[in-house]
Amino acid sequence: MTTQLWAIIVVLIGSLYGAIGPIFWKQGAKKFSLTLEGTILNKNLVIGGLIWGTSFIPLIIAFKGGDINVLAPLMSTGYIWVILFSIRFLKEKMNRFKWLGILFIALGVSLIGFGS
Numbered sequence: 001m002t003t004q005l006w007a008i009i010v011v012l013i014g015s016l017y018g019a020i021g022p023i024f025w026k027q028g029a030k031k032f033s034l035t036l037e038g039t040i041l042n043k044n045l046v047i048g049g050l051i052w053g054t055s056f057i058p059l060i061i062a063f064k065g066g067d068i069n070v071l072a073p074l075m076s077t078g079y080i081w082v083i084l085f086s087i088r089f090l091k092e093k094m095n096r097f098k099w100l101g102i103l104f105i106a107l108g109v110s111l112i113g114f115g116s
Contacts, residue, residue: 003066008113010062011074018055019081023089024048073112080105 028044031037039045055078062071080102086092 003070007062007065007071008074010058010065011071012077014055014058014062015075015078016081017058018052018075019078019085021048021050021052021055022082023085024051026086026090070112074109076105077109 024044025048028042028046028048031042032039032045059071059075083094083098083102087094
């Protein structure tokens with residue numbers, strides 16, 4: 001089966017959406033404790049979990065339009081989004097090795113895409 005462009009776009013949107021979850025988790029970690037208030041009532045943890053937990057839905061939809069061996073690895077772009085979001089919203093710092101890691105992830109995803 002040839003992987004259709006719409007399926008690739010849906011997966012990339014899903015990975016972008018799913019990358020928002022860990023940003024909420026990081027914010028929720030500030031108030032985390034193994035109590036009711038620190039877990040279930042911690043709105044950032046709950047929102048992050050809901051976002052991350054539903055981010056698989058676009059992937060399942062996209063499977064109708066392509067090969068799993070192309071589409072599933074595209075979800076790894078979520079790692080890139082998390083890093084970029086952490087820089088922008090959490091003011092985290094990057095070094096040259098982290099940027100190199102992003103480059104390798106992007107290169108690997110590109111090679112998988114071109115290989116289809």
